[in-house]
Amino acid sequence: MFEQAWRLFRTDLALDIGSARTRIFLQDQGLAYDEPTLVVTEQQGRQEKIVTMGNQAKQYLGRCPPTMAIHHPVVQSICVKPAILERYIKQAIQQCNGGSSFIRPKILMVMPHGLTSQERKTYIDILYRLGNRESVFVDTLLCAGLGSQLPINEPIGSILVHIGHGSTQVGIMTLSGLAASQRTTVGGASINQAIVSHLQKERQLEIGLHLASAIKESIGNAEVHGESRSYPCTVKDTTTNQFRQVDITSQDIAQGLYPPLQQIASAIRKAVSTVSPELCADIIQQGIMLSGGGAQLSGVDDFLSSELRLPVFLSDQPHLSSIKGAGELLNNIDLLDWIGEENG
Ligand SMILES: Nc1ncnc2c1ncn2[C@@H]1O[C@H](COP(=O)(O)OP(=O)(O)OP(=O)(O)O)[C@@H](O)[C@H]1O
Numbered sequence: 001m002f003e004q005a006w007r008l009f010r011t012d013l014a015l016d017i018g019s020a021r022t023r024i025f026l027q028d029q030g031l032a033y034d035e036p037t038l039v040v041t042e043q044q045g046r047q048e049k050i051v052t053m054g055n056q057a058k059q060y061l062g063r064c065p066p067t068m069a070i071h072h073p074v075v076q077s078i079c080v081k082p083a084i085l086e087r088y089i090k091q092a093i094q095q096c097n098g099g100s101s102f103i104r105p106k107i108l109m110v111m112p113h114g115l116t117s118q119e120r121k122t123y124i125d126i127l128y129r130l131g132n133r134e135s136v137f138v139d140t141l142l143c144a145g146l147g148s149q150l151p152i153n154e155p156i157g158s159i160l161v162h163i164g165h166g167s168t169q170v171g172i173m174t175l176s177g178l179a180a181s182q183r184t185t186v187g188g189a190s191i192n193q194a195i196v197s198h199l200q201k202e203r204q205l206e207i208g209l210h211l212a213s214a215i216k217e218s219i220g221n222a223e224v225h226g227e228s229r230s231y232p233c234t235v236k237d238t239t240t241n242q243f244r245q246v247d248i249t250s251q252d253i254a255q256g257l258y259p260p261l262q263q264i265a266s267a268i269r270k271a272v273s274t275v276s277p278e279l280c281a282d283i284i285q286q287g288i289m290l291s292g293g294g295a296q297l298s299g300v301d302d303f304l305s306s307e308l309r310l311p312v313f314l315s316d317q318p319h320l321s322s323i324k325g326a327g328e329l330l331n332n333i334d335l336l337d338w339i340g341e342e343n344g
């Protein structure tokens, strides 16, 4: 009876804080929050008040008056503004509960792979300030591997390439552990930057990162000879300094995508080069699983497959793989006890 009443006020949740988006999974409900990791603040006296965050904050990008500031508290998967991030997460958790706080929940936090101990500590401090003493964190690669249905707890080598916004993480997993891993700061953000630089250099067009991201998501294709579509937009021609209407095609930007995608391919080669012949044989047989929001770029599976001469598969809902895996772990206490970590 008491246990039932207690459950009404308490819930376990999984939390994946990304450079682009934050996702929260409630144990009893599933995905309850999936919004940009963005906060708009305004200075009021000595206090920095949160004006808005998440989806609504997106409309403020490039449109804030001088009295307001827009914050990306996570950059390259590293928390760069802990105080703001903590307030953001606290409000996001409340939003999942219709505006009221949960009694200190047990939080399973998805921890980006390959951070320094100080960078991890920043997240761990937030985790223990917001969650209860049973809170744990689990490596992104293990969560995304589980969420992509890889047999991560079997004696078989599986390779996962998780292309996020701020980084790409590569992991070779076996028996619930990581046999090898690599992290590069190439992700969706640097791909956007590559599109901006390429259009400037090759077509003398000036575009912002926000437009670059929209073009990438709408018509981007990793393969230079892949299907070409066009994206009409009004942009500045730097030869005349005038704005004009242009059609940007998939082929216009594919060349620009090549260098960052090559860096992802070389991170994969590095990870594979360090594992045992047995694990290598498993990888050759099973192929590579791609996950993370960046894996939704058209043709990235074919590009990596021809670069690496291995079969490449796309996870189902690749952008949700890590939060889905973390959500699954909330119901698998034995596996969570095995792979969850409690301190730095
Ligand atoms: N259709 C698409 N084509 C290409 N890229 C896409 C597409 N849809 C989303 N993305 C990119 O996916 C990235 C977001 O992925 P994800 O949600 O995995 O990042 P994140 O978890 O916030 O970041 P990280 O874990 O690296 O800190 C963004 O760069 C976004 O532009």
Ligand SMILES: [Mg+2]
Pocket: 016, 017, 018, 019, 164, 165, 322
């Ligand atoms: Mg992520």
